[in-house]
Amino acid sequence: MQFTLVVYGAPHASEGANTALRFARAVLASGHGIYRVFFYGDGVHNGSALVAPPQDEQDLLSQWQDLKIAHNLDLTLCIAAAQRRGVLNDSEASRLEKPSGNMADGFELAGLGQLAEAAAVSDRIVTFGS
Amino acid sequence: MAQEKTLLAMCRHAPYGHTIAREGLEAVLACAAMDQVPEVLFINDGVLQLLEQNPKTIGEKNLRRNLQALPMFGVETLHVCRRSLEERGISLDNIDVPGAALALVDNPGPYIAGFDQVLSF
Secondary structure, eight states, rough: EEEEEOOOOOOOTTTHHHHHHHHHHHHTTTTTTEEEEEOOOGGGGBBTTTTOTTTTOOOOHHHHHHHHHHHHHEEEEEHHHHHHHTTTOOOHHHHHOOSOOOOOTTEEEOOHHHHHHHHHHHHHEEEEEE | OOOOEEEEEEESSSSTTTTTTHHHHHHHHHHHHTOOOOOOEEEEEGGGGGGGOOOOGOOOTTHHHHHHHTTGTTOEEEEEHHHHHHHHHOOOOGGOTTOEEEEEOOOHHHHHHTTTTTEEO
């Protein structure tokens, strides 16, 4: 079965971000596939390279990145939500005349059409946060 | 892309407390523009999105513009949870979305379960 995860929770603020990550692992361990993880709303902060949790707290960003490498996950940040919240890749930062990009490796910026497309082709959509 | 799956978008949040209300309607419009036209259910505090608003006083853009765009994108009927309206003392007379018909949903559970996909905002 192909799942799409929609993540609204910001890392280290909403448990939804953490739950999404653990759910993703469980889905893959059960032999199912993940078509896309779509980060929307405050969830786009999961794709910020600047998140710096204390050492005794888990690092969600590196866990998403590890999972992406292991399973070739599609980690997509909604571009409109990301721009509102200051998560930009280098080319967007340059285009919008901001001092720097901060999007983490392994993530992509894309439009809401990617959510619509994922809804069309996935068997299940599961939402995390809010 | 042909629409093979039925899609429901649930709008559950009050219009200005959190951006999810605005971002939800934006996602609905994006899906509709991609020929994945969802049915839309306003439920819980989401029914407050249907009321007239004057958000200029708090420096926010009016969400009604997104709402009124729905019929133009093929979402011609807005489904509304009856109990959510009653709990908040809202009558249908208070609701007017030009171009859109309103349909009350008495039993949201079976209604929601009838869709292939559910997006929750």
